[in-house]
Amino acid sequence: MHAVGLTHYLPISDERALQDFDLPQPELRDHDLLVRVHAVSVNPVDTKVRGSQGEVETPPRVLGWDAAGEVVALGPAARGFAVGDRVYYAGDLTRPGSNSELHAVDARIAAKMPQTLDFAAAAALPLTALTAWEALFDRMGVSSEGADAGKTILIVGGAGGVGSIAIQLAKRLARLHVIATASRSETRAWVTGLGADAIIDHRAPLDEALNAVTGRAAVDYVLCLNSTAQHWPAMCRVIAPQGTIASIVELKEPVDLTPLMAKSARFAWELMFTRSMFQTPDMAEQGVILARVAELVDAGVLRGTLTRTLSPISAASMREAHALVEQGRMIGKLVVAGWPEG
Numbered sequence: 001m002h003a004v005g006l007t008h009y010l011p012i013s014d015e016r017a018l019q020d021f022d023l024p025q026p027e028l029r030d031h032d033l034l035v036r037v038h039a040v041s042v043n044p045v046d047t048k049v050r051g052s053q054g055e056v057e058t059p060p061r062v063l064g065w066d067a068a069g070e071v072v073a074l075g076p077a078a079r080g081f082a083v084g085d086r087v088y089y090a091g092d093l094t095r096p097g098s099n100s101e102l103h104a105v106d107a108r109i110a111a112k113m114p115q116t117l118d119f120a121a122a123a124a125l126p127l128t129a130l131t132a133w134e135a136l137f138d139r140m141g142v143s144s145e146g147a148d149a150g151k152t153i154l155i156v157g158g159a160g161g162v163g164s165i166a167i168q169l170a171k172r173l174a175r176l177h178v179i180a181t182a183s184r185s186e187t188r189a190w191v192t193g194l195g196a197d198a199i200i201d202h203r204a205p206l207d208e209a210l211n212a213v214t215g216r217a218a219v220d221y222v223l224c225l226n227s228t229a230q231h232w233p234a235m236c237r238v239i240a241p242q243g244t245i246a247s248i249v250e251l252k253e254p255v256d257l258t259p260l261m262a263k264s265a266r267f268a269w270e271l272m273f274t275r276s277m278f279q280t281p282d283m284a285e286q287g288v289i290l291a292r293v294a295e296l297v298d299a300g301v302l303r304g305t306l307t308r309t310l311s312p313i314s315a316a317s318m319r320e321a322h323a324l325v326e327q328g329r330m331i332g333k334l335v336v337a338g339w340p341e342g
């Protein structure tokens with residue numbers, strides 16, 4: 001089968017950074033679905049994994065986590081799916097990735113994709129939707145039923161992949177007052193369209209920008225989707241007493257938690273891969289969340305976040321996609337769809 005992968009971890013400007021390979025089809029584990037992949041999205045995690053290691057991979061390592069495709073076979077313990085189902089999922093960081101014609105994924109972390117979306121639009125959603133959902137509802141404890149309606153959230157990095165779905169979940173499900181950050185006219189327009197109530201510029205200290213634009217000194221929740229260390233001091237200043245800050249972006253340097261103590265404020269991490277990586281007893285919750293997201297998309301409550309599609313899935317288009325994502329200026333999501341003829 002055709003796959004795009006790497007043998008060496010190289011800068012994306014190097015032609016060998018991602019290459020086309022002919023690889024054997026994956027072997028299924030008991031809970032797996034075998035999926036014929038039709039579209040994949042590229043996330044910052046793809047570029048971080050590609051850029052992070054020194055070893056040589058033999059056989060080649062296939063990257064890619066978000067995917068949408070069709071079930072072609074099932075392991076003996078896979079439940080809830082049949083051959084022919086159109087599914088979407090964000091996969092498992094510890095297994096071969098989705099940039100391959102056929103891909104094995106644990107059925108418990110997959111779901112039937114929204115019926116109103118094509119494969120490309122569906123592939124744009126799973127990783128970012130799971131991250132945003134888990135951060136808001138599982139880690140920060142925001143009510144997905146609206147019990148926290150009217151409370152205020154600051155979403156740092158509103159126009160990116162995760163921000164684009166987090167704004168919608170915070171606004172439409174939780175009914176929070178959403179303040180999102182964006183630094184350019186294009187990203188400001190995008191977050192406004194997604195439903196943000198106010199926009200501040202993340203190039204200024206967040207507390208100063210918040211106060212200047214909204215007149216507020218504090219918010220009940222801060223969801224940090226970019227540059228945690230850069231924003232840390234200001235996030236500590238704007239979080240309300242007994243409020244919650246969550247981040248999805250690793251720290252490269254330590255930060256001081258002490259400023260949160262006087263306010264009894266909480267800090268929580270979200271990593272979308274935790275459930276699959278540790279096979280937690282509740283890992284099937286990811287399938288449940290994706291099924292719920294599909295329902296919400298089909299009901300018109302959530303809208304898709306796809307903004308750009310490259311085609312077909314090949315080393316060349318995947319290198320282009322990585323280069324675009326690495327610039328850190330994405331609006332919504334970038335997808336690579338379809339396989340070369342022949």
Ligand SMILES: NC(=O)c1ccc[n+]([C@@H]2O[C@H](COP(=O)([O-])OP(=O)(O)OC[C@H]3O[C@@H](n4cnc5c(N)ncnc54)[C@H](OP(=O)(O)O)[C@@H]3O)[C@@H](O)[C@H]2O)c1
Nearest residue numbers: 044157159160161162182183184187226248270271272330
């Ligand atoms: N923990 C997890 O499970 C998890 C899951 C998904 C992603 N992540 C991580 O979360 C981060 C965001 O992912 P993503 O897919 O949303 O990325 P993305 O789509 O590449 O984000 C691009 C956006 O980031 C904004 N941005 C750039 N610099 C910023 C800054 N200094 N402060 C605030 N916003 C800034 C840009 O807005 P402007 O153009 O307006 O400046 C742009 O719209 C990445 O580091 C990714 O690895 C973690």
